[in-house]
Amino acid sequence: MAGIGGGRLAAAVSRAGALGMIGVPASASAQWIAEQAAVAGEDGLPYGIGLMAWALPGNPAQLDAVLAxxxxxxxxxxxxxxxxxRPLQEAGITVVTQAGTTEEALEAEQAGVDAVVARGGEGGGHGRNDVATLPLLEGVLDAVRIPVLAAGGIVTGRGLAxxxxAGAEGAWAGTAFMACVEATVPAAALERILAAKxxxxxxxxVFDVAQRLGWPPEYGGRALRNAFFDRWAGREDELDDQAVAELADARGAGDFDIAYIYASQAVGMVRERRPAAEVVADFATAESFLRRRFQQAAPPEVS
Structure with missing residues (x-):
């Protein structure tokens, strides 16, 4: 949710009873993080901040800002x-990481994180595309003893249920909040999100190479398909300076035939613009789904 999930959205999600997250872009300054954190924490409610590990060596002030x-x-x-x-935990901060394979989840447990997010290939934005959410979740739950959250294509109370x-402690959701009134989404992008299937x-x-970003190659991105992606998919090595400039100009102009909109395969369920509180309330219906399903499955009483 980097670029979409700022302090305002995080605060709205937390006020509604979930845990709002600030997504930090790789180039974000420490001042930007401090400003967004002040907005997210204005009500004194808990919130979280998401960092990209590959970007921190080149921008260590981001970690300092989170610690502060x-x-x-x-x-x-x-x-x-x-x-x-360890530095984050010593500051009293709960630490999680996203894993796209069971092996990554085991490595996370060994690294000492407090919980792991099993993020399937359906997920929007960046991550592995090796395993789908359900088989990944099953494998991770079987392998680790720390709490597990599920991510990737979860946008409704049914998905959370x-x-x-299956045994997850909760869901890690992004696409569900893309059309929220508190999200930072250009009007042209919002129109495409609501029309997506x-x-x-x-x-x-494609979009990472065209921006000359340092994403590790195993972590591609899932976005709405557009003309730029179709033109360059499979030809990433041929992306030249002209293509780089074309993408940069399109981002500035809001031309989403070229610029990217990261979203999960569940984007087709995002059908209207609404407040974050309504999205959280929809997730809360998971309890009624579970109660009804398990009640239906209960064996008849024997007198």
Whole structure:
């Protein structure tokens, strides 16, 4: 949710009873993090901050800003994150990381994180595309003893109920909040999000290579398919300076035939713009789904 999930959205999610997250872009300054954290924490409610591990060596002030802000939770993922676990925990911050394979989840447990996010290939934005959410969740739950959250294509109370029934402690959601009034989404992007279907996304490294970003190659991104992606998918090595400039100009102009919109395969369920509180309330219906399903499955009483 980097670029979309700022302090305002995080605060709204936390006020509604979930844990709001600030997504930190790789180039964000320490001042930006401090400003967004002040907004997210204005009501004194818990919130979290998500960092990209691969970006921290080139921008160490981000970690310092998180340590100073002392959010309830920090997520450090996608790259060598283990070195940051202890400093964050010593500051009283709960630490999680995202894992795209069971092996990554085991490594996270060994690194000492407090919980692991099993993020399936359906997920929007960056992560592995090796394993889908459900088989990954099953494997991770079987392998680790720390709490597990599920991520990847979970946008409704039904989806949350499904992963809770499997044994997850909760869900890690992003796409569900993309059309929220508190999210930082350009009008042209919002229009495409609301019109998207479950088949509208594509996974790859086109947009990262075209921005000359240092994402580890195993972590591609899932975004709404557009003309730029289709033109360059499979030809990432040929992305030249002209293509780089084209993407940069399109981002500035809000031309989403070229610029990217990261979203999960569940984006087709995001059908209207609404407050974050309504999205959280929809997730809360998971309890009624579970209660009804388990009551139906209960054996008849014998007198």
């Amino acid at each position: 802000a002392r959010p309830a939770l920090a997520s450090v993922s996608f790259g060598p994150y283990a070195r940051y676990v 499904a992963v809770l029934a 479950e088949t509208s996304t594509a996974y790859g490294r």
